């Protein structure tokens with residue numbers, strides 16, 4: 159390995175900059191030249207690639223977003239697009255690539271690796287935490303903290319007005335953000351796509367909370383919830399219980415921004431370092447993750463196909479503590 163390229167792709171996540179810094183500095187430590195590829199696969203296709211020096215990644219560990227920018231490239235999904243990307247790799251003589259992103263990023267990397275045999279190592283960077291092969295993806299912890307901070311504020315107004323709030327959080331088709339943040343805010347109910355939601359059961363629960371003298375309530379709704387988003391659920395609740403003064407808040411993209419938590423910074427630093435070491439040791443087509451505090455490697459195909467199962471213990475805990 160003489161030259162390694164790094165890019166961020168898909169939805170940005172807090173801690174991606176810390177990962178870029180770790181990749182660049184580990185390369186330099188090992189006398190490998192590091193190259194930044196701008197806007198993910200789009201930059202690979204267009205040859206938007208620059209050499210990166212140690213000073214270029216100073217003062218970024220604390221910054222949200224990604225200094226390399228990100229995109230979801232439609233062109234890379236075509237054979238023509240991938241041929242152009244291969245040409246850029248040849249032109250810049252890159253020996254390996256570190257791709258920081260989520261399942262879309264690794265699906266692209268897997269196909270590209272099969273077609274052109276370019277060594278790729280992936281770093282999980284997604285607030286959704288929906289990849290198999292790592293306990294935590296970069297950005298997840300910060301996103302949870304953002305949700306908790308926001309819902310604490312909503313709780314103040316909910317409690318002042320005796321209201322029922324339905325708060326919708328991100329996660330695409332997974333409920334990891336909803337479940338963890340729901341426990342963190344002491345939500346009265348958490349609705350996630352991994353478990354079946356019955357409106358009657360939900361109403362029963364809300365009524366029992368009212369009987370227990372709870373005057374305000376918070377329901378966390380995952381955006382991928384099979385019954386629909388927070389507005390949809392609010393409508394269904396209103397039909398059956400018009401007496402509730404209910405409001406909806408969709409937290410949206412604030413969950414993707416902000417300075418990364420200490421946990422995300424350390425995670426990103428470890429994964430960035432491990433990804434470069436993996437390329438040096440001829441590991442390819444794998445995602446690097448941390449399971450039970452240890453670095454592990456998972457083939458792309460497995461990382462993207464199997465979500466880590468939702469933790470049933472946490473679901474039970476949320477149920478017990480919300481009575």
Ligand code: F6P
Pocket residue numbers: 169260284285286328329330381414
């Ligand atoms: O994958 C991260 C994520 O924020 C999801 O939670 C969400 O569904 C999606 O990206 C939103 O994507 P975009 O920013 O392209 O609208």
